[in-house]
Amino acid sequence: MTTSMDLGVLALLKAYSAGTLTPEQVIHEVYDRIEDYEDPAVWISLTPRYDALARAQKVSPDLPLNGIPFALKDNIDALGHDTTAACPDYAYRPDEDAFVVKRLIEAGAILIGKTNMDQFATGLVGTRSPHGAARCVFDKDYISGGSSSGSAVAVAAGLVSFSLGTDTAGSGRVPAAFNNIVGIKPSRGLLSTRGVVPACRSLDCVTVFAGSCADGDAVRRVAEDFDAQDSWSRPMTPRALADQPTLGILAPEDRDFCGDNEAAQLYAQAIERAKSLGWTIREFTYKPFKEVALLLYCGPWVAERKSAIGAFIEANPSACDPTVAKIVTGGVDLDAVAAFEGLYKLKDLTRTCEREWALVDALLLPTAPTQYKVEDVNTDPIALNANLGLYTNFVNLLDLAAVAVPAGFRNSNALPFGVTLIAPAFTDSALAELGDALHRALGSNVGKTHHRVPPAPPIARNAEEGLVDLAVVGAHLTGMPLNHQLTSLGAKLIRTTRTAKDYRLYALKGTTPPKPGLSRDPGFEGKGLEVEVWRLTREAFGTFTQNVPPPLAIGSLELKNGSWAKGFVCEGYAITQGEDITSLGGWRNYIKHDVPPKC
C-alpha cells in the first residue's frame, strides 16, 4: 500500500497525463488499500479486482474520468452488482446501470464497489444497516454519518477517488462533515435519479463525495445530463453567484450545537475565515428555514417513503431495520388534505425564505451540529438522528444546491467539523467555486489521507455556464442612475478594475442621463478607465443589450490584466462630438467633479 499515491480525481488525471501512473497501477493500489482497511462495514459488494483491471486496461486518455476509481452507494443500480439498499431481502439485480452510473462509466470511471448505507437511505447516522455501522475514519467509536456512510468513508480513507451518495434530508452532506471530505449536493433533478431506489421521490438527489470541490464538481458535470426518462430530471440553467459573496450566517440565538462547544467555535472560526477571503457576512432570519426543516419528518413527506418501500416493509417486517421500519410505516396517518396543506405550508415558507435570498448570495451553516458515538445512537436512534438534520433537512424542500466542506478539527477528540454553503437551485458551479476557496481557507488534509487540499483549479467557466461578464463604464456603475438595469436582471458585481491603456473616455452630448462613450485608440498609453465587471445570464445579457440605446453598443473590452469582457463601446460619430475626459480616469470622477453635460 502506497500511502503517497494521491487518488484525487484531478491529481490522477494529471499523473496519467504525465505518464507517472497507469490506471492498472491505481486499480491494484485501490484493491490493496481496501483489503488492508480495518472497517468491515464500508462495502456491500465489490467489483472483482480482475474485472476492474480489465476496465483499466482499456485506456482512452481522452475521456474526462478515464481510469478514475469510484464507489457507489448501494441504492444506485450498477450492472454486475445487486442493488440492496442495505436490505438483503430487498436485493435485485438491475439489467442496466443507473443513468448517472452509465455516464460516469462512459466517461472512463471504474466502479470498484457498492457501499453500505442506512437502510433505504432512511437515516443520517450510518448505523441502520444489517452490515453494521461504517465508522468515522478518525475514530471507530463514532458514527460515519449517513445515510451514504460507506461512500463517504471510502473517499475519506483514500480507497477511491470519489463516490456517489444520495441525499434527501442530508445524506450527502452529514457524512462528508464527519469524515473531513467534500459533499456536493446538486440541485434537484440535475443528476438523474433513474435507477436509484427512491426515498422521497420529489426530493431525492444523487450526490458526489470527493476530496475537493474541484474534484467533486468535475464529477458532477460528467454525471449531469437531462434524462427525458426521469420525470424529475431538469436541464441545467446555470445561475451565477458573486465572486465576493454575501453569506448568511446564523444569529447567536439560532446557533444550536447540541452542547458541542468546540463545534460552535469551529463554526465561528469558519465565519472569520470567510471574512478573511473578503466575503461579506450577515446574519439572516433562520426561522422559516427551520420551519421547513421540521416539515420533512413532521409533514406529509414521510408518506413518500411509505409510497416507495412501505409495501415491502409491511410484507417483510423481519427483513428490515426496526428503526427504519418504524419511521417509514409508523405515524403516517395523514390524509390527502393534510398532504396538500403541507405543500401549501412549504409554498408559503418558500416565499418567506425568498426575503432572505434577496439579502444574501448563499448561506454558510454548520453541516451538522455535532457528531455522536455509535453506542449513543444505538441507545437513542431517532432523537439523535433528528439532531443531525438540523441544518440540512430544509435544503431539498426549498430546492437549493449545497456544498459541504471540511472546516477544521475539534481539539478534544480530533474529530472533524464541517460547514455547508447553500444557495438557490442551479448555482451549483458557482457554489463549488466558493466551496473550493472556503475549503482551502479552512481545511488541511483530505479525509484521513496525507494529501493536502489541492490548489485552486483554473476557472474559465462562464461561457460554458451560459454566463456573461459585462464591463460597464458609465451610468451603469454602482450608485449611478442606470445601475438598477443590472441589478433588476439579477446581475452580480464581480470586480472593479480598469480597461487596457489604449482606451479614451468621452462625455457624450445630449444623453439622458449623462453617459460616456468609450473608444479604443490603438497605441495610446493612458492609465485605463475605471470599469465594473458584472456577471449575468445570457438571457439577462440579451435583455440588457436590447435596451442599450444608440450611439452606445455592446462590444468587447480589453481589461488591464489582458483579459476581455463584453462591454460598452460607442459609435464613432458620437465620439467625434464628445468631450475627451480620459484624464479623469473614469466616469465617476467626471460626475463627482460636477461637470454639467453639454446638451
Add this chain to the structure above:
Amino acid sequence: MTTSMDLGVLALLKAYSAGTLTPEQVIHEVYDRIEDYEDPAVWISLTPRYDALARAQKVSPDLPLNGIPFALKDNIDALGHDTTAACPDYAYRPDEDAFVVKRLIEAGAILIGKTNMDQFATGLVGTRSPHGAARCVFDKDYISGGSSSGSAVAVAAGLVSFSLGTDTAGSGRVPAAFNNIVGIKPSRGLLSTRGVVPACRSLDCVTVFAGSCADGDAVRRVAEDFDAQDSWSRPMTPRALADQPTLGILAPEDRDFCGDNEAAQLYAQAIERAKSLGWTIREFTYKPFKEVALLLYCGPWVAERKSAIGAFIEANPSACDPTVAKIVTGGVDLDAVAAFEGLYKLKDLTRTCEREWALVDALLLPTAPTQYKVEDVNTDPIALNANLGLYTNFVNLLDLAAVAVPAGFRNSNALPFGVTLIAPAFTDSALAELGDALHRALGSNVGKTHHRVPPAPPIARNAEEGLVDLAVVGAHLTGMPLNHQLTSLGAKLIRTTRTAKDYRLYALKGTTPPKPGLSRDPGFEGKGLEVEVWRLTREAFGTFTQNVPPPLAIGSLELKNGSWAKGFVCEGYAITQGEDITSLGGWRNYIKHDVPPKC
C-alpha cells in the same frame, strides 16, 4: 339603450381618445343595459350607478383602462361588495381589493358588479347557484357554462367591456365557448390569486373574458404583476411561439363530442380555417393529456377543494348546493401516500406530454364537446358536468396557458361553438396573437352583440415579449459563412431591407472570414446598405452577442423606413483602417465582385 355603442376595451379607449364618448355616457349605458337585460341570474351584487358615475368622472386619460366598465366573479374580493362565492352564508366583506382588482382599478377600470357562478367555483355548468342559473345569451333553455357563468354572460350580452373569472378545470373557457366570446386563461401564477376564494390552490387561475383576444390580452397585461404576498405568484418570463405555428389537433379516434355532430363539424372547420392562415396542422397523441384530465377529479386534487371549503360545508350543510357539497366532501378518503402518488403520476404524464410539445407549438382543441340544456344538467348534474371538462381539465395540471375563441354556430340550434389554443406556460402573449388571428378567421360578431370581431391590432411586441430583431450586414447574411450562427440559435429571417441613408460600409482589415464594418455618418446621403433582419429570443441574442468579436459590436441600426433594429456597428479605430465600400450598396456585392480583403 344604444345598441350601437361598442363596449370593446380598445374600441372604448379609441372613442374616449377621439372625444366621441365620455366615461359617464358609457356608465349610464351600461346600467341601462343591465336594467333591461332579461336574465335575473347574471349578477350577485352591483356597484350603485351613482358610485360608478363618480368614478367615471375622475378621468385620467393616461391610464391604460381608464373608464372601462368591468364585471367580477363573486369569488374575487372587491371593496364595497361582499364576497359570497355564490353561497350567501359564506359571505364576508373584504377589507381590500384582490390584488388583480386593485391593479385594474388603479388602471382606471370601473367595477360594475359581482357576478353569479357555480358555488365555490365547483362546476362547469353555471347551474349550481342559489341565485339560479345564468343562461346562455343565445338560448335561455341552455346553460351559460360555468363556473364563471355571470362573468361570461355579462360580456357576451354587451353589459360590460370585460370581466374576470377564475379557472381551475375550465371555468374561464367553457362559458366563453357557450357565449361566443374570448376566454383568456393565463399561465398559473401570472395573475395573483390573493383575495380569491380558493378552489384548488395549486391550480387556480384568474381569467379574463372579453370580446376579442386583443381586448382580453390588454386586460391580462394590466392585471398581471408579481405578487410577493401570494405564494403561488410567478413573474412573467415570456416565451415566443412561431408566427406560423404547428398546431396539434385531435386524431379522428380522439374526437369525442358526446354525440354532437355539428360540434364535430365546427371543429373540423376550425382546423381548415387554421390551415388557411398558413398554419401547419398535425395530429398529436392525446392519450396522456386525457389521463391528466382524469386526475383532476379522480386523483387527489379534490382534496384541495376539501381543504379550501370542506370545513365550512361540513359546518353549514344546508347552506350549500348539494352537488357542490357532495363533490367537495364526498369521496375524499385518499391518504397522503395517494396524494404523493397522484403527484408522481402527474409528473410522469407531464414528461410524456412533453414529447408532443416537441412536435407542436400549440394545441387546437374543442373548448367543450357540446352544450347542454339547464333541465338536462339539473337531471344529471355530475356526469354532464364531467363531459364539459373533457378538453379543459388537463390544462392547469400541466401548467399550460390557454385562449378560448369563438368558432362559429351550429345550424340546428344557433348555439355557438368554441375552440381553444393551448401552449406551455408563459406563451400567453404569443397565444393571444394566434388566438386573435384565429378568432378573426372563425368568428363573426362578439357575443350576442351587433359588433364585429375587431380588426387585427398593431403588433409591436417584440421587446415586451422577449424577442429581438437583429439586422446583419456582412458575414451573417443568408449564404454567408457565419449565417449558421443565426440559424443554429433558432433565429428566423423576417425581412431583407436597407439601412437609413447616412450609413457607410467599410471592408475591415485582417478579419477572418472577411467582415465589413458599418458606421453612421450623420448628414451623409447614401443609398443605404443591404441588411437582413433576423428575429431571435433574448437568450439566443445574448449568446450571439457574447460571441461577436472586436472590433464589432451590437448596437442599434436605423432602417430605411425609420424603424430601428439591433444590429452590427463597429469601433471607430477599425473603420479608420478599413476600405470604404459604401458605393457597392452592401456586402454581398463586395463579395460578389470578388475583391480580396486587404490584410
